[in-house]
Amino acid sequence: MGASFIVKAIDEKGNASIAAQGNVVATLPGALSITNYQVGAAYIRGSAPLGTTSIAILIDGKSIRTGSIAQNGSYSIYVNGVEDLKQAGTTFHIVAYDANKQPMRISTSEVRALAATK
Incomplete structure (x- = not known):
């Protein structure tokens, strides 16, 4: 953030337009991660991208x-x-x-079986 950039349009003859300058004011949101979820766990956890204001779980297209x-x-x-x-x-x-309330990212996972104990 805070970086600046300059853009010029160039026509087919190679003529450049007047430069326009802009500044980066935000970064693109990151990935939506899901920590491995196992049968019987009380919570699904992970990390959400920058700008996320709400999070939901869907099964078969239905918000649960x-x-x-x-x-x-x-x-x-x-x-x-x-x-x-x-x-x-x-x-x-x-x-x-x-x-x-617009979807930003969707990640998919599946329920994992409990690890066998010895």
Whole structure:
């Protein structure tokens, strides 16, 4: 942020227009991550891109629950009791929304089986 740039249009003859200068005022949002979710966990957690104001989990295209976003961009969605998430292999989507309630990023994951204990 804070970097400046200059743009000139050049026609087919090589003539350049008057330069226009601009400044970068924001960075592009980053990725939407999902921490590996295992059967029986109470929360789905991860990190949301800059500008995310709300977060939701979708299963089969339906919004199931929403979660909270911390100032550092981490999020958590309470999912204890969601029957679809009790089955390993279930695919789910996490959606990050901006202040206008528009989807910014969508990430996909699946419920993982509990690791075998020895």
